[in-house]
Amino acid sequence: MSQNDPMLESYIFEETQLTDQLENLILQNENSNNYSSEVINEIFRIMHTIKGSSAMMLFNNISTLAHSVEDLFYFIREQKPKDVDFSSLSDLILESVDFIKVELQKIKSGDNADGICDEIIEENKNFLLKLKGENAYKAVIFFEDDCEMENLRAYSVVKNFDELANEIYYIPEDIIEDDDTGKIIKEHGFQLFVKINKSYEEIEKILNQTILLKEFTLTHLDSYEEFEQARKQNKPTLTENPIEKFQIEKKENVRIENIPTAQNIISVNVHKLDQLMDLVGEMVIAEAMVLQNPDLNGLKLDNFENSASQLHKVTSELQDLVMSIRMVPISNTFQKMHRIVRDMSKQLNKEVQLKLIGEDTEVDKNVIEHISDPLMHLVRNSIDHGIELPAERENNGKNKIGVVTIEAKNSGNDVTVSVEDDGQGLNKEKILKKAKKNGILKKSPEEMTDKEIYNLVFMPGFSTNENVTEFSGRGVGMDVVVKNIEAIGGSVSISSVEGKGSTTTIKIPLTLAIIDGMNIKVGDTYFTIPLTVIRESFRLIEMDSIININGNEMVMVRGECYPIIRIHEFYGLDTKITDFKDGIFIMIEKDEKYICIFVDELLGQQEVVVKSIPNYIKNIGTIRAITGCTLLGDGNISLILDAGWLISTVNISN
Amino acid sequence: MAKVLIIDDASFIRCTLKAMLERNGYEVAGEAVDGIDGILKYKQCSPDIVTMDISMPKMNGLDSLKEIIKYDPNAKIIMLSAMGQELMVKNAVINGAKTFIVKPFKEEMLMKTLTKVLSV
Numbered sequence: 001m002s003q004n005d006p007m008l009e010s011y012i013f014e015e016t017q018l019t020d021q022l023e024n025l026i027l028q029n030e031n032s033n034n035y036s037s038e039v040i041n042e043i044f045r046i047m048h049t050i051k052g053s054s055a056m057m058l059f060n061n062i063s064t065l066a067h068s069v070e071d072l073f074y075f076i077r078e079q080k081p082k083d084v085d086f087s088s089l090s091d092l093i094l095e096s097v098d099f100i101k102v103e104l105q106k107i108k109s110g111d112n113a114d115g116i117c118d119e120i121i122e123e124n125k126n127f128l129l130k131l132k133g134e135n136a137y138k139a140v141i142f143f144e145d146d147c148e149m150e151n152l153r154a155y156s157v158v159k160n161f162d163e164l165a166n167e168i169y170y171i172p173e174d175i176i177e178d179d180d181t182g183k184i185i186k187e188h189g190f191q192l193f194v195k196i197n198k199s200y201e202e203i204e205k206i207l208n209q210t211i212l213l214k215e216f217t218l219t220h221l222d223s224y225e226e227f228e229q230a231r232k233q234n235k236p237t238l239t240e241n242p243i244e245k246f247q248i249e250k251k252e253n254v255r256i257e258n259i260p261t262a263q264n265i266i267s268v269n270v271h272k273l274d275q276l277m278d279l280v281g282e283m284v285i286a287e288a289m290v291l292q293n294p295d296l297n298g299l300k301l302d303n304f305e306n307s308a309s310q311l312h313k314v315t316s317e318l319q320d321l322v323m324s325i326r327m328v329p330i331s332n333t334f335q336k337m338h339r340i341v342r343d344m345s346k347q348l349n350k351e352v353q354l355k356l357i358g359e360d361t362e363v364d365k366n367v368i369e370h371i372s373d374p375l376m377h378l379v380r381n382s383i384d385h386g387i388e389l390p391a392e393r394e395n396n397g398k399n400k401i402g403v404v405t406i407e408a409k410n411s412g413n414d415v416t417v418s419v420e421d422d423g424q425g426l427n428k429e430k431i432l433k434k435a436k437k438n439g440i441l442k443k444s445p446e447e448m449t450d451k452e453i454y455n456l457v458f459m460p461g462f463s464t465n466e467n468v469t470e471f472s473g474r475g476v477g478m479d480v481v482v483k484n485i486e487a488i489g490g491s492v493s494i495s496s497v498e499g500k501g502s503t504t505t506i507k508i509p510l511t512l513a514i515i516d517g518m519n520i521k522v523g524d525t526y527f528t529i530p531l532t533v534i535r536e537s538f539r540l541i542e543m544d545s546i547i548n549i550n551g552n553e554m555v556m557v558r559g560e561c562y563p564i565i566r567i568h569e570f571y572g573l574d575t576k577i578t579d580f581k582d583g584i585f586i587m588i589e590k591d592e593k594y595i596c597i598f599v600d601e602l603l604g605q606q607e608v609v610v611k612s613i614p615n616y617i618k619n620i621g622t623i624r625a626i627t628g629c630t631l632l633g634d635g636n637i638s639l640i641l642d643a644g645w646l647i648s649t650v651n652i653s654n
Numbered sequence: 655m656a657k658v659l660i661i662d663d664a665s666f667i668r669c670t671l672k673a674m675l676e677r678n679g680y681e682v683a684g685e686a687v688d689g690i691d692g693i694l695k696y697k698q699c700s701p702d703i704v705t706m707d708i709s710m711p712k713m714n715g716l717d718s719l720k721e722i723i724k725y726d727p728n729a730k731i732i733m734l735s736a737m738g739q740e741l742m743v744k745n746a747v748i749n750g751a752k753t754f755i756v757k758p759f760k761e762e763m764l765m766k767t768l769t770k771v772l773s774v
Contacts, residue, residue: 144763211752211766211771212763
C-alpha cells in the first residue's frame with residue numbers, strides 16, 4: 001500500500017470501518033426477520049457514504065454497487081413495503097459487502113480494484129423491482145394490413161402506457177420523426193418493452209384496446225436482459241415519468257441533511273504508536289539509570305528521594321497511558337466470528353449459536369493481529385468437526401442448536417482466549433490412529449495422558465477429518481495456529497470430554513515490551529526472571545531437603561519434590577556459590593509444571609524494558625532459555641530467562 | 655345506437671360516410687362542412703364520436719380538433735386523412751385525436767375503428 005497517500009489511507013480506513021459496521025448490522029438483525037426504521041436508515045446512510053467516497057476516489061465499480069443498494073434501501077425507507085423477504089435481502093447485502101471487502105483488500109495491497117459486480121447490481125435491481133411489484137413485459141404488435149402510418153399508430157400505443165409504466169422502450173424508436181419506421185413495423189411488428197406495476201391480464205387488456213390491431217404477442221420477461229438491450233439501443237422515452245422526477249427531488253433533500261457528525265476519535269498511524277512505545281521504554285531505562293545510579297550508593301538525599309519518587313510516579317502514569325493507547329478491545333475480532341458462524345452453519349446445515357464473553361477485554365494492537373486468524377481457525381474447527389448435525393444432536397439428547405462460546409479474560413500478565421463447543425468432543429482412538437498413521441506417535445499410547453493425546457492434534461501433518469473440507473482439516477491448520485501463537489510468546493492447549501465438547505485455549509502475554517522482573521546474579525552475569533513465573537524463593541535450611549535420584553537433584557518443599565536447575569551449570573558460569581546452602585532457590589512455574597532454579601543472589605525487583613537479542617548474536621545461534629535482554633539501572637546488561645524453556649529441559653514425571 | 659358527427663367539406667364523402675354508417679347501425683347525428691361548423695355542430699348534437707376531415711376551408715381539421723377538445727376533453731375524434739398529410743395527422747394524434755384512417759379506406763376498417771374507439 002502506498003503510504004504516501006493519506007487520502008487513500010483515509011478512504012481505506014473509512015470504508016473498512018463502514019463495511020464492518022454494515023456487516024454487523026445485518027448479522028444482528030437478520031434473525032429478527034424485520035429491520036427497524038433505524039436500521040434501514042443506517043444501511044442507507046452507510047451505502048450512501050460508500051457510494052460518494054468511492055466515486056470521489058474513482059472506484060466506480062464500488063460506487064455503482066453501493067448506489068444500487070442505496071436505491072433499494074431508499075425505496076424500503078420511503079415506501080415501507082410489506083412482505084419484504086429480509087432473509088434474502090440480508091444475503092444480498094452481504095454479497096455486496098463481500099465484494100467491497102475484496103476490492104478494499106486489493107486497494108490496500110496496491111492492486112487494481114478491477115472486480116466486476118454487474119451480476120450483484122442486477123440482483124439488487126431485480127429485488128427492488130420485485131418490491132415495487134413491477135413486472136417487465138415485451139409486446140410485439142402488428143396492425144391491420146393497409147391501415148397506413150403504422151408508426152403513428154404505434155405512437156398511440158405508447159401513449160396508452162406512458163402514464164402507467166415506470167419505464168418504456170420500443171423498437172423502432174423514431175416513430176414520430178421517421179415515417180419509414182412504418183414499413184419496419186408493418187413487416188416486423190412494433191416491439192414494446194415496459195416495466196409496469198400491472199399483471200399480465202391487465203397489459204393484455206390495454207393492448208387489446210389498440211385501434212386497428214391485427215394481432216400481438218405478449219411475454220412476461222423474467223430477466224431484464226432483453227430490456228437492457230432495448231434500452232441501450234434507445235433514446236429516452238416520450239415523457240419523463242412524473243413519479244421518477246418527484247423521487248429525484250426528494251433525494252436531493254436527503255443529501256443536504258446528511259452531514260456527518262464530528263467524532264471524538266482520530267486514527268493514528270500504528271508506526272507512530274510503535275515509536276512512542278519504544279521511547280517510553282527508553283525513558284524507563286533512563287529513569288532507572290538515574291534513580292539507581294551507582295554514584296548515589298550510600299548517600300542519603302531526602303530532597304532527591306522526594307523528587308525521584310515524583311518522577312517515578314509520572315513516568316509510571318505515562319507508561320500506563322501509552323500501553324492503554326495501544327490496547328484495543330477484542331470485541332472487533334469477536335464480531336468477525338459472527339459472520340463465520342453464520343456462513344458455516346448455513347453451508348454445513350448445522351445450527352450454531354455463538355456466545356461471546358469478555359468482549360471488552362483489551363489487548364495490545366499487535367496481539368490482535370496475531371489472534372485473529374488462529375481464532376477464526378478454531379471457530380471453524382468447532383463448527384466443522386465439533387458441532388454435530390441437528391438430527392444427530394437431538395438423537396443424543398442434546399439441544400439441536402449447538403453452542404460455540406468464545407471467552408476472553410485477563411489473567412495477570414496474560415490474556416486467555418478460549419473457544420469452547422458443546423459438540424462431539426475429541427475422540428482419543430481416532431486421534432491415536434491418525435497420529436500413528438502419519439508417523440507422529442512418539443510414545444506408546446498407554447504412557448500418554450489424555451492431555452498429551454489431545455495435544456497430538458497440534459502436530460504438523462495431522463488431521464482427523466476423513467474428508468478435507470473447504471474449511472479445515474488439511475493438516476496444515478492447527479500447527480500453524482500453534483506456531484503463530486508461540487511466535488508472540490503465547491501457548492495453545494486443548495481439553496475435551498468425548499460426547500460433550502472441546503475447549504481450545506490460547507494464552508498470550510499481555511504486554512510485550514515492559515515487564516516486572518526479579519533481577520538475580522550468578523557469578524558475574526546478571527539475569528532477570530519475569531515476576532509472573534516466580535512462585536516463591538527460599539534459602540535452604542537443611543541439606544536433608546535435597547534428594548538425588550539418578551543424578552537428578554531435587555528439593556523437597558512442603559512434602560513435594562521439585563527438580564533443580566543450577567543456573568551456573570546450565571550456562572557454564574564461574575561462581576563461588578556452588579553449595580546449595582550459600583545461594584538462593586527460586587521456584588518457577590509454567591503450564592502447571594514447577595521447578596526450582598539455583599542462583600547466587602537476588603538483586604531486587606524492577607520494571608524492565610525487554611529488548612530483543614541483537615541480530616548479530618541471533619545470527620550466531622539461539623541462546624538457550626533466553627528471550628531477551630535489558631539494561632539495568634547501573635548500566636549492566638541482564639539476560640531475561642525463559643521459564644518455559646528451562647522447565648522443558650527437565651524430564652518431569654508427574 | 656351510437657351517434658356520429660361527420661365533419662367534411664366534400665359532400666360526396668359525407669354522403670358515402672352516412673350510407674356506410676347507417677348500414678352498420680350508427681345514427682348520423684349531424685354533418686358539418688368546415689372546421690368552424692364542426693365546433694358548432696358538436697356543441698349542438700353532442701355526438702358519441704366524430705369523423706374529422708383534415709383539409710377544409712375556414713378552419714382545418716387540426717384546429718377544429720383542438721377547439722372541440724378544449725370544449726370537451728373526452729371528445730372521441732377520428733381523423734380522416736389523405737395520403738401525404740402525415741404531419742397534420744401526427745399533430746392531430748398528439749393533440750388528442752383518438753386515431754386516424756387514411757383515404758381511401760375500406761368500410762371494414764372504418765367499422766373496426768369505430769367499434770374500438772367507442773368501446774374504450
